[in-house]
Amino acid sequence: MKRILLFAMLALSIQNFAQVAITSSDRGANDEFEKGELEKFKSTTTVFVLPQVNSKEDYEKILKETWTVTPFKVVEYKDFNILDYIDGTYSIAKFIGDRVETSKGTVYIHTNFAIRVLDKEKFDKGLAKLKSDDKKYNRKLNNLLNENMKYVARVPLCVNNAFLGEAMAARSDEKISILYEKMYTENSFTNTNLGMLKNYFQLINQLINAGEHIGLYDDFVKPEVKKLKDNTLYIPEAYMMEYNPWKGTEKLRDEKDLKKLVEDYKYKYQFIRDEDLKRKILNNEEIYYLRYVSMNGNKYLQVVNAKTGDGVYYFYGAGFAYNLKDNDFKDLSKAISK
Numbered sequence: 291m292k293r294i295l296l297f298a299m300l301a302l303s304i305q306n307f308a309q310v311a312i313t314s315s316d317r318g319a320n321d322e323f324e325k326g327e328l329e330k331f332k333s334t335t336t337v338f339v340l341p342q343v344n345s346k347e348d349y350e351k352i353l354k355e356t357w358t359v360t361p362f363k364v365v366e367y368k369d370f371n372i373l374d375y376i377d378g379t380y381s382i383a384k385f386i387g388d389r390v391e392t393s394k395g396t397v398y399i400h401t402n403f404a405i406r407v408l409d410k411e412k413f414d415k416g417l418a419k420l421k422s423d424d425k426k427y428n429r430k431l432n433n434l435l436n437e438n439m440k441y442v443a444r445v446p447l448c449v450n451n452a453f454l455g456e457a458m459a460a461r462s463d464e465k466i467s468i469l470y471e472k473m474y475t476e477n478s479f480t481n482t483n484l485g486m487l488k489n490y491f492q493l494i495n496q497l498i499n500a501g502e503h504i505g506l507y508d509d510f511v512k513p514e515v516k517k518l519k520d521n522t523l524y525i526p527e528a529y530m531m532e533y534n535p536w537k538g539t540e541k542l543r544d545e546k547d548l549k550k551l552v553e554d555y556k557y558k559y560q561f562i563r564d565e566d567l568k569r570k571i572l573n574n575e576e577i578y579y580l581r582y583v584s585m586n587g588n589k590y591l592q593v594v595n596a597k598t599g600d601g602v603y604y605f606y607g608a609g610f611a612y613n614l615k616d617n618d619f620k621d622l623s624k625a626i627s628k
Contacts, residue, residue, distance in 0.1 A: 309581060309592045309601060310490060311444045311506045312497045318444055320505030328501060331381055331407050331442045335361045339370045339384035341474045344484050352488040352572070356599075359498045367474040372435060378410040381442065385473050389457055389466065398586045399457045401447040401479070403490065406439040413438040443494045446506065446590055448583040451533060451540045453478040458538065480528040481583055483564050485571025485596070492599030506590065507606050511625045514602040515593060517578070518626045522558040523593065524579040526567055533612045535587070554620035556627065571596045578602065584612055591618055 311318035314327060336357075340349050349364045360381065375382060387401040416434045420427060449457065453472060460469050472478050497504065530548060533540045543551065552559060562570075562579070570577055576597040583590040589611030593603040603625055605618070 309445065309506070309583065309590050309604065310493050310497070310504070312442070312494065312502060312504050313444075314441050315505070316441065318446075318506040320503060320508065322503050327407075327440070328442070328498065331405075331498070332360055334379055334381040334407060335363060336381045336383050336405065337370075337375055338362060338364045339367055339382070339474075340364070340487070341385065341476075341478075341482070342367055343475075343477055348484055349487075352484065353491060356488060356491040357495050359495050376408055376410070376413065376435070378408065381405060381407045382439070385447065387447075387470075387473065389460060391461075397458050399449065399454065400585065401449055401473070403445040403447055403482075403487075404441060405443040405494070406441055408435070409438045409440055443498070445490050445494075446583045446585050447482060448480045448585065449478055450480055450528070451531070451538075455538055480526070481581055483568040485568040486581065488571060489594055489596065489599035493601075496599070508604075509606060510601075510604050511628075512600075512602045514595065514600075515622075515626055516628075517602075518557050518593070521578055522560050523555070523622075524560055524562045524567060524570075524577055525552075526580065526582075527561055527563050529580065529582055529614050530561060533584075535610075535612045551614065551616050552619050554616055555623045557623065582614055587611055593622065 311320075313319060313321050314323055315321040338349060338353065346364050346366055353362055353364065362383075370384075372382070383403070383405040385401065386404050387399070390398040390400070392398075413434060416438065417431070420430055420434070424430065453469070453476075456465075456469055456472070460466050530543055531540045532543050532547070548561075567579060571579075574597050576595065578593055579596055581592045581594050587608075587610045589605070589607040591605045591607075591614075592601045594601055603622060605621065
């Protein structure tokens with residue numbers, strides 16, 4: 291199995307909330323933290339490295355409103371060098387990803403927003419063994435860093451079709467490097483507008499402050515979902531698209547297909563432009579919206595309270611879940627009516 295990292299070389303009693311993992315598990319499983327791990331994280335300054343599609347000031351504003359668990363600083367992608375933050379006093383919050391190709395040619399793309407802490411002791415031991423005159427020194431150093439970064443939190447990111455198409459075809463280090471740049475310089479994801487990021491930050495901060503651990507794979511329905519009997523469910527316009535995994539293409543669903551998609555949802559709904567949804571979230575409106583992530587045919591579907599960032603409904607599905615389906619709305623409607 292061949293794995294190509296999308297990391298820039300040297301640049302790098304439990305409640306259910308889901309679509310967010312608060313765990314050190316590499317798989318996003320609901321594993322407890324080892325003793326002292328969260329305390330170690332809380333003693334760091336968290337460095338946020340986020341896409342340049344929003345300004346540094348915009349990110350600082352939403353973090354000031356949501357982030358209390360650690361001191362933080364926002365570093366622009368063009369200025370970030372991981373080697374400036376390996377003294378053990380920092381945690382790193384940034385977009386990461388990899389491309390995995392099996393011996394049979396099957397390609398898997400993983401993209402996440404991750405908060406990680408360097409295991410400095412293990413890193414230093416490995417660093418002492420590296421030889422600075424090794425022609426592969428930079429690559430080995432980069433791998434050493436990634437191997438010794440321990441997860442605190444992760445959010446699956448849903449790539450858009452343009453990014454996915456390039457990622458599926460990318461095989462050389464050069465193309466992977468270009469692809470990595472696009473994670474930070476273009477709108478490459480459907481669940482990372484400034485409002486959605488604010489909600490993710492809210493939830494991560496809340497859970498870590500509470501000392502909780504959660505995973506990505508447990509469905510849930512909260513009583514609050516019943517509020518959708520009297521409130522509109524906002525559905526981002528990106529989910530009006532339908533992806534064909536066999537052809538690697540997507541199309542806008544026509545009026546007939548959209549009607550069929552939501553015909554079993556018995557309550558009010560509205561498709562909404564990304565910019566309008568972002569504005570509602572940033573204005574702290576108490577609305578509910580659908581947040582859908584597809585990654586390698588796995589589905590992470592959630593209804594979110596935009597004011598609090600909390601999920602009120604969550605469904606995880608594995609295998610061939612590349613698009614929203616009518617059953618998704620049928621199941622949600624049943625959960626609301628109970």
